[in-house]
Amino acid sequence: xxxxxxxxxxxxxxxxxxxxxxxxxxxxxxxxxxxxxxxxxxxxxxxxxxxxxxxxxxxxxxxxxxxxxxxxxxxxxxxxxxxxxxxxxxxxxxxxxxxxxxxxxxxxxxxxxxxxxxxxxxxxxxxxxxxxxxxxxxxxxxxxxxxxxxxxxxxxxxxxxxxxxxxxxxxxxxxxxxxxxxxxxxxxxxxxxxxxxxxxxxxxxxxxxxxxxxxxxxxxxxxxxxxxxxxxxxxxxxxxxxxxxxxxxxxxxxxxxxxxxxxxxxxxxxxxxxxxxxxxxxxxxxxxxxxxxxxxxxxxxxxxxxxxxxxxxxxxxxxxxxxxxxxxxxxxxxxxxxxxxxxxxxxxxxxxxxxxxxxxxxxxxxxxxxxxxxxxxxxxxx
Amino acid sequence: xxxxxxxxxxxxxxxxxxxxxxxxxxxxxxxxxxxxxxxxxxxxxxxxxxxxxxxxxxxxxxxxxxxxxxxxxxxxxxxxxxxxxxxxxxxxxxxxxxxxxxxxxxxxxxxxxxxxxxxxxxxxxxxxxxxxxxxxxxxxxxxxxxxxxxxxxxxxxxxxxxxxxxxxxxxxxxxxxxxxxxxxxxxxxxxxxxxxxxxxxxxxxxxxxxxxxxxxxxxxxxxxxxxx
Numbered sequence: 312x313x314x315x316x317x318x319x320x321x322x323x324x325x326x327x328x329x330x331x332x333x334x335x336x337x338x339x340x341x342x343x344x345x346x347x348x349x350x351x352x353x354x355x356x357x358x359x360x361x362x363x364x365x366x367x368x369x370x371x372x373x374x375x376x377x378x379x380x381x382x383x384x385x386x387x388x389x390x391x392x393x394x395x396x397x398x399x400x401x402x403x404x405x406x407x408x409x410x411x412x413x414x415x416x417x418x419x420x421x422x423x424x425x426x427x428x429x430x431x432x433x434x435x436x437x438x439x440x441x442x443x444x445x446x447x448x449x450x451x452x453x454x455x456x457x458x459x460x461x462x463x464x465x466x467x468x469x470x471x472x473x474x475x476x477x478x479x480x481x482x483x484x485x486x487x488x489x490x491x492x493x494x495x496x497x498x499x500x501x502x503x504x505x506x507x508x509x510x511x512x513x514x515x516x517x518x519x520x521x522x523x524x525x526x527x528x529x530x531x532x533x534x535x536x537x538x539x540x541x542x543x544x545x546x547x548x549x550x551x552x553x554x555x556x557x558x559x560x561x562x563x564x565x566x567x568x569x570x571x572x573x574x575x576x577x578x579x580x581x582x583x584x585x586x587x588x589x590x591x592x593x594x595x596x597x598x599x600x601x602x603x604x605x606x607x608x609x610x611x612x613x614x615x616x617x618x619x620x621x622x623x624x625x626x627x628x629x630x631x632x633x634x635x636x637x638x639x640x641x642x643x644x645x646x647x648x649x650x651x652x653x654x655x656x657x658x659x660x661x662x663x664x665x666x667x668x669x670x671x672x673x674x675x676x677x678x679x680x681x682x683x684x685x686x687x688x689x690x691x692x693x
Numbered sequence: 694x695x696x697x698x699x700x701x702x703x704x705x706x707x708x709x710x711x712x713x714x715x716x717x718x719x720x721x722x723x724x725x726x727x728x729x730x731x732x733x734x735x736x737x738x739x740x741x742x743x744x745x746x747x748x749x750x751x752x753x754x755x756x757x758x759x760x761x762x763x764x765x766x767x768x769x770x771x772x773x774x775x776x777x778x779x780x781x782x783x784x785x786x787x788x789x790x791x792x793x794x795x796x797x798x799x800x801x802x803x804x805x806x807x808x809x810x811x812x813x814x815x816x817x818x819x820x821x822x823x824x825x826x827x828x829x830x831x832x833x834x835x836x837x838x839x840x841x842x843x844x845x846x847x848x849x850x851x852x853x854x855x856x857x858x859x860x861x862x863x864x865x866x867x868x869x870x871x872x873x874x875x876x877x878x879x880x881x882x883x884x885x886x887x888x889x890x891x892x893x894x895x896x897x898x899x900x901x902x903x904x905x906x907x908x909x910x911x912x913x914x915x916x917x918x919x920x921x
Contacts, residue, residue, distance in 0.1 A: 479773050483795035484705045490798035491712035509704055 334414075338407040342399045350392060417446045425453065433461040473637035477520045477651050481513035523653045527636055527660060535578040535664060542573040542582070542614055542685075546605055549587050557594045557603065564590070567606040573614045575687050577665050585661040588654040589618040589681050596679070597622035613667075614687055619680035625673040633671065634659040658683075694809060694852065695719040695737070695870045699729040699755065700744040700771065705794075709742060712798050713805075717832050717845050717852075719873040726750025730758050733766070737869040740767040740808060742801075743788070745779055753783060760787035767808035771796075806830065813856045820855040822913055825899050827855055836897040846871060847890040850883075854903060858915035861906050887911060 417439070424437045436457060439450030488509045492498055498506075526533055550564050557564050593603040597620045606617040625633060625640055632638045637652040658681075662669045666686050673679035696718045700706035703724060710720045721736070723729050726747040733741065733755075741759065745752035756768055770783045770791040780791050789808045792801060806829050810818070820827040824837040832848055834841045843851065849871040854862060864883045872882070887903065894902055904912045 476773055479795060480702060480705075483773065484702060484708070486795045487705060487712070487798060488708040491708045491715070494712060494715050494798070509708075512704070 334407045334411045335404065338403045339400065342403050343396070346392065346396055346399065349395075350388060353388065417441060418449075421446065421450050421453065428457065430464065433457060433464055470636060473652065474520070474524055477637075477653075478517055481516040481520075485510045485513040520651055520653075523651065523657055527653065527656055532664065533581075535581065537576050537578060539574050540577050540579045540582060542575060542607055542616060543568045544572070545579065545583050545586060546607060546616065549583065549590055550605060553587075553590050553594060556591075560594070560597065561600045562594055562597050562603060563601075564594075564603045564605065567604060569608045571609075573607060573609045573687075575614050575665075575685055577685065581661045581664065585658050585683070586616065586618070588658050589616075589683070592654060593618050593620035593622065593679070593681075596620065596624075601678075609687070612686060614685045616683045616685075617680060618683075619678060621678035624675040624677050625671070625679055626675050630671065630673060634669075694739040694849065695721075695873065696805070697729065697732050697736075697738045697741045698722045699724075699726070699732075699741060699747065699752070701725060701747050702744075705744075709801070712801075713742075714845075716802055717848050718805075719849065719871055719876075721874045724748075726752065726755050729755045733759055733764060734762075736874070737866075738766045739812065739870060740769065740805060742769050742771060742805070744771045745783065746773065753779065753786065756783060756788050757786050765812070767805075767812050769801075769804055769808060803830075809856075815856065820852065822855060822858065822902060822915060823899070825894070825902060827852055836894070836899045839897060841893055841897050843890065843893060844886075846886050847893070850886055850890055851903075854911060854913045858913050861909045861912045863910035866910070 421437055421439060424435070428435045436454045437450045438454070439447055441447050488506055492502065492506050495502065546566065546568055550566050554564055590603065590605065597603065601620060601622050604617070604619045606619075608615055629638075629640045633640065634655050636656040638656075639652045659669055662683055662685070667684050669681060669683050671679060671681050694717075696713055698706050698710050698713070698720060700709065700722075701724050706722045706724060710722045713720045721732060721738075723732050727749040729741070729743070729747070730750060732738075741755075743752050743755060747755070750758075752770065752772075756770070759766065759768060768788040768790075770780070770788045771794055772779055772783075772791060773794040783791060789811065790804050792804060806818075809829075810816075818828070818830065820829070825834070826836075827834045827848075829852065834843055834848065834851060850867060853867065853870055867883050876882075891903055894900070902913055904914060906912050
């Protein structure tokens, strides 16, 4: 265990030094003042005591004696003053040392507890019990900071675990297929072809996961090339591409696009991916014989795209989380449908990179509706 | 021996099934937990290779279902989850072993063999009956040191009879444990394979190792196995 002073040397030493200096200064000054007052009182007494006697026989002799007495008294006073102040200083410093130590103890406790907290036990808290003073406030702030660190640490770890899982599955598939093939001593060309296809599919899957992760990693804004694009052209192309997949489950895609082109300033590849993910989800989470409606319209400021379905819907308690990376409403169901849990997170990221907003309305077993609003005159957020 | 592979990634499940088939097991494959429960309820499997992350019914619930219903088949969990919690829970509710994906196929096979040995309370890796030996590790069968060339089904029948030495095995039981669901089943199937197996054993010198018990089934008696 590290000593507290090693953990936060600067803060600890600086605070202690300042604190002790002030304590010393106050203590010594107070004592000196007390001592001086004692001296002054004594001096006053002396003067009072030395009133001239009522009958002065020999004025000169009396004055000499008085001077002698004064000198003697001053000598004594100096002596006692020196001894006294040395003594008081000694006692005072000892007292002040003990006092300052005592006053700094809670800080020491906090420091010690803080030194025990590392990334492996972020659950520890100082839980300082004491009067609501500066130290208590410091400890409380420290605790709430730890809470925030712990939360973001957990999120980060979860993200890494999920990402690793997403990458490990295609690796496992490729590896197992290769090893099973290897058991065959005389594989045919056809078997090899099947194997390379499986491996290729695994590699493509890994590549897709990797690209998505890069796009989503925080603080890493992807390169974007902004140019005027027609939203309706993108939507029309996507509808054509996805109609085939949709018809396999008897799902109809019905476009309700605005008559005029909707030109916005954006990155065409990203916008394609954004709307593709929304349409793909609307097909995936639909029911047999369901419908996917893709609507677009515009006003002076914004272009709006609404992708809605009459599918399985999203439970109310899941709605706040659906844009989170790797969040799955029903993890097994969407995995079976080939989802990685990144689709909507990517949609949100792309929309926000274009300065737009997205919101969702959904009812369980009735369907979901995603509305994307993009400013027509997008300023690059890069 | 008959194995059920439960795995939602189809490419993965099919590869495992193919690999196991190549190693002499009868294999059925299902892709979700619901189908897995139905399969174990209907058919007699010797072992289930069970992925934990499954659609519809979770792998752990499948495991629980198997043990709650007193089914004694071995359970080998497959998991890509890095958390130890699932593995601990899985073992605690009755799974026999686990493998973390990605794994090496040789290890999967070795663990399956180990579970099957434990299931049959069998200490010796090599199955013996007199001078006849069967090594599950490389699927080698030999009599008096001379290797026999058996088909996968013949090997499966001989292994099953040797593992259950001293017990009469009915045709139905053999069908259940040596053939998978896709097999074209008719009553003569077992008889045909038994006859072929006997012919091969006879020509190697191992006469009458497999006895026929009328109206009951087949038996390897196992009295001469005392030799060590």
